[in-house]
Amino acid sequence: MSFKTSCKVPETILNRLFPVQCLICRRIAVFSTFMCRDCFHELEIYLDTPFSFKPEETPYIREVLSAYWFTPGLQVLVHHLKYKQADFIGRWLGERMGILTLNSEFARTGCLIPVPLHRKRKRVRGYNQSEQLALGISKIWKVPIVPDLIYRQVHTTTQTQMNREERQKNVSGIFAVKRKKVIPNSCVIIDDIFTTGATTCELARTLHIAGVDEIRIFTLGTPLTREGGNFLLNSDEN
Secondary structure (H helix, E strand, C coil), X not given: CCCXXXXXXXHHHHHHHCCCECCCCCCECCCCCCCCHHHHHHCCEEEEXXXXXXXXXXXXXXXXXXXXXXXXXXXXXXXXXXXXXXXXXXXXXXXXXXXXXXXXXXXXXXXXXXXXXXXXXXXXXXCCHHHHHHHHHHHHHCCCECCCCEEECCCCCCCCCCCHHHHHHHHCCXXXXXXXXXXXXXXXXXXXXXXXXXXXXHHHHHHHHHCCCEEEEEEEEECXXXXXXXXXXXXXXX
């Protein structure tokens, strides 16, 4: 006769023995599982339209909003979200975005549409970071996500070193609407970083042609300085 025994160490004891480090500053993460309280409070809320958005070029877009400045601290979180399999960071940041805008017109939309990844990139990453943000926002707004209305039919190259004109050319015609899908009257496009907005605006154009009447864009951050016109940090809008 044999007996199986198990000893589960309480999580509080494990945290004391092996404290989780803040991804940004490497001090002990006490505010959440990946960030300390100081670094959280150093995230700079923006809640405004990115300087690079040109409304005269995209009259079908009702409004564009970015939640935070793309500071070095936020860049670390986005890097882990996109390249370190930390999908939970996206959902957590999405909840923060949702809380900041709960009483806005954005939260009264019909649905959320995360910017789709090409299947090749999604296969490598394992998930769509924009969809993870949308999951967090949806939890707060109580608005459905529609991730399968649009697909990315062209696998584009990285846009980090491209200027505005090159980015617009790079994303032209990359999205398509799936057949036999119900077209919503209104939507909010969700993405991580609004640099020139080439990708999100191209997605908005595709949705407008498909029949969506009211389109807004909501992104986690924007990498433009307060003076406008200059990029604060390099970022890849994919």
